Amino acid sequence: MAKVLYHATMSLDGFIAGPGGEMTWIMDYLGGPNAAAADLLANIGALLIGARTHHGGESDRGSSTEPGKPYGGAWTGPMFVLTHDPDEVAPPGFTLLDGDIPSAVATAKAAAGDKCVVVFGAATAARCLEAGLLDEILVHVAPVLLGDGVRMFSRPGGAKVRLERIRGDVAPPIVDQWLRVVTP
Numbered sequence: 118m119a120k121v122l123y124h125a126t127m128s129l130d131g132f133i134a135g136p137g138g139e140m141t142w143i144m145d146y147l148g149g150p151n152a153a154a155a156d157l158l159a160n161i162g163a164l165l166i167g168a169r170t171h172h173g174g175e176s177d178r179g180s181s182t183e184p185g186k187p188y189g190g191a192w193t194g195p196m197f198v199l200t201h202d203p204d205e206v207a208p209p210g211f212t213l214l215d216g217d218i219p220s221a222v223a224t225a226k227a228a229a230g231d232k233c234v235v236v237f238g239a240a241t242a243a244r245c246l247e248a249g250l251l252d253e254i255l256v257h258v259a260p261v262l263l264g265d266g267v268r269m270f271s272r273p274g275g276a277k278v279r280l281e282r283i284r285g286d287v288a289p290p291i292v293d294q295w296l297r298v299v300t301p
Contacts (some may be wrong), residue, residue: 119162119229120252121222123242126291127256128268133239134267139170145170151288153295157255158188162229163195165221165245167238171198171211187211187237195228196255199241239267246270246278251298254280258292286287 125133126143134140156205164187187196199221200213207213214221222245236242236251245251256269280296287293 119226119231121236121245121250122233122235122253122255123163123227123241123245123251124255125237125242125269126225128261128263128266129258130264131268131271132263132266134257134261135263138267140141142261142263143167144258146261146291149288149291151213151257151286151291151293153255153284153286153288153293154220154257157233160287161192161194161235161241162232163197163225163233163234165225165234165236166198166211167236167246168198168200168202168235170238171242181232195224195225197234218248222248222250232299236288238291239269239271243270243272246298247272247275253283253298254294254296256294256296257288258294260290 126141126146127133128154135142196211197209197214198211199216199218201216205213212224214224218241222234233253236245240252242251279299281299283295283297285293286295
């Protein structure tokens, strides 16, 4: 059965995007060899992408990757986008799903087979976590302080979530943490 994994690059102060969803900062930290990312890439079966992430956040800069080309085109496969807009038309290569997280995760897991479902988007990952559907987190910590923006997890009033380290790597200048969500 497919695992559900949140994959993100985060600034040292906890942001995965700058103000308004701006993502150009990340380009300074992509492209070097990274064993954790390579291992993940070989095991992705489907992507579950939040609408804001798919549309490029609130900024006018658009998505941080070429549309339909996640991981710089190094991965291809089923891509599902959560939407609340019933009139939205799916771009080529994407399937639109309504905002129901359990159904969306089930659809993505079925498409992923025995590989993992990678979640893109802070709000979508938080919704998966709240629903008890998030299994793992792979975060690449970049040596930068953004100061403001979109937090990796923002859960005001939320309960503590225990994580167990699966693996940690250093791929200068990035530090990776691969973590399992521990259920009580």
